[in-house]
Amino acid sequence: MRNPFDIPPIPAMPLPGQSHRGLDGDGTRAPPGFAFDAVSDQPPAGRILTLSFDADWHDYFRLWVVCQLLTLLTLGLYGPWARARRVAFLARHWRLDGHSFQVALEPRALLHGRLLLLVLLVSGLALSWVWPITVPLLVAFSFAALPWLMAHSFALRWRTLWYRGMHFGAATPSAPLRRPLWQLGASVALLALPLDTWLRGAGPMLGGVLWIAALGFLVWSWPNATAALTHYRFSQARWGATPFELATGPDQILEHMWSFWVDKGALLFLVLMYVGLLAVALGIQSRDWQALLHAVGYLALTVFTVTFARGRRLNFVLHRLKLGGLAFSSAMPPARAGWLTAGYAVLALCTLGLSIPWSTVHYARWRAARVKLHLQGDWSQFGPGPAPLRANGVMDELANSFDIEIGI
Amino acid sequence: MTGAPGSNRLTRWIDRAIASNGAALTCAALLLTLPVLMLVYALPALVRWLPDQIPAQWEWPLGDYALRSHPLFAKASQLPLAQRQHLEQRVAALAQQAGLPSVQVVFRDAPAQAAALPGNLVVLTDGMVHQLARDELIDAVVAHELGHLHHRHHLRQMIGRELAVALALRLNGQEGAAVRTGTVIADLALLPHFSREAERQADAYAFALLRARGQSPLLLGQALQQLEAEGEARGAHAHARYTASHPPTAERFEQARRAAQE
16 A cells, blocks of 8 residues: 655665666656555664563653652752653663663753753843844844754753663764754744834835745745754764764755645645634634634644654654664654644643653653664674763753754 | 752652652642642732832833734824814823823724723724713723723733743643643633733722712723624624633623622
8 A cells, every 4th residue: 555654765775786777767766665664665684673661651650740749849940850850760661672771861950051041031031021123133043042052952862861881972063053043043033023014104015925925934944944953863973982874864854844745735734724623713603612622723733743744754764864783664653643642732631731641651652662673783883982072061051951843 | 969968868758759659649639739729829929029020111112012013003093183182181180190190192093992001001092982982981991991001911911921821831741742732721711811800900990090080980881881882793703701801891891880889
């Protein structure tokens, strides 16, 4: 059965002595012909390793609820320690080939970073209240700093992760992220400008036309930034002395995204669904029910859409990712992931958040069952690398508490 | 946690709590009740206290910006100059009596509306002036807007919104999709509630001010009924209870009637 959420197959590699000519026929890409949960045309070789998540949701619930309460009672001050405990618990229940992962977050650094971020946010908010015209400048300034923050944030996430006694790590060049994130920042800043007010005298339509142009710029720059971030997340990382190798570039990731959302009309379908929801809501007399329908629909649609897009992107990237003799494959159905996550969000709404531990464990188990690792050779091919260096202390602390996911 | 014996004792205590089913259930019960208590007591207290620490002059640019950027206030008023001057004098007298001498009234050509903006700005629309016609009814509406200025409702609602969203986010653990859940809860349920409370406060202020001038509080009720009728004739939406930014007009009229009898 043709897979509607197609993942382009990995290009066939020539055997020693064989040329590339003839492998791909007339040069066009072969149509995807594998079902979603099957391996690609060139399945990774090697021993299949078992990835599992074996946490009991009762255990996680106890930890989560105690940490939540302490965080609430301390007005957030205990938050970094709560996060360190949660992440450490979840990491040690992820098992690969019988060994668990470890995470070593630094709560004090997290706290310093959060306080610093809070001061910056409150200052920015106060400034935007007193001088609303500064909002576009604040947006532009925030996005100007974003490449460095994202680079350090990714590096810190890798650096605090361990497996089999060896830590992960990542380089932190911000150059690959500057152009896509600055373009995204420029589009958001343009939308924040009061064009309608400034250009009122120039004609009733000009402000609206420029606003639509700025929106188009955002629609173009957002996927670019997403693709760049996705590529960067894996391409700079390593385990011990072995770097990750990603056999695709940001442009291919972007093409993969657009091929579905535009070529297959998924974006149009999504817009029509949302417009349809609005139309139904407008037909309802009671404004209370209108608002409820609008809010739940928005929640379900955005949560579903973001998870769907991420799942699809992750599948694409994992199929092209290698770590020495270790290859990856992922068969996570993005639509099912989207519905699961949307269901979790609505359940969290109904239970005032108490269902979150159960849904976290449930989703982790579901994901673990659909990701495979394939090892050629044995673990002795991997060796320890140089100890990861801490960057500037303030940058570390900011990045520690900076956690942004950009995605369609 | 590292280092001090105190922190190790605390860590051990937390570890014991995490290992205990009873402690977990107690925490879950507290997680359900504490936020409610925070919303009912702590949040309103903070919203009352915090704005008083912020000088009023800091709010003024907000009002000026809203006046220049909101589409409702885009068109200049078509009212005759003499009528505007007459209404300005009445507003000035009201503000003087209310102890808000620096109030500025602004007229705009828009459907029946009145608004109070930071910086002691009262906006009256041509539609409202035509609909109410009588000076006493316009006085009643202006008294209500002066109530918003007196209580600094604009700033309080902004602060209340940020605190409510922060509390809702904290409840949902800031984990991915649950973040959106928190903001949905805040926008859908909490913010309209705060807005309705502010409107009730402004109504109460208007009743007191009208009584002090020897005018009946019932004037505000009558003005609100006329404005509601105009809105319905225009096709503006009604039928909202939990998401409405204002209390029902019937309730407000009843409050005005009771205030008139006191």
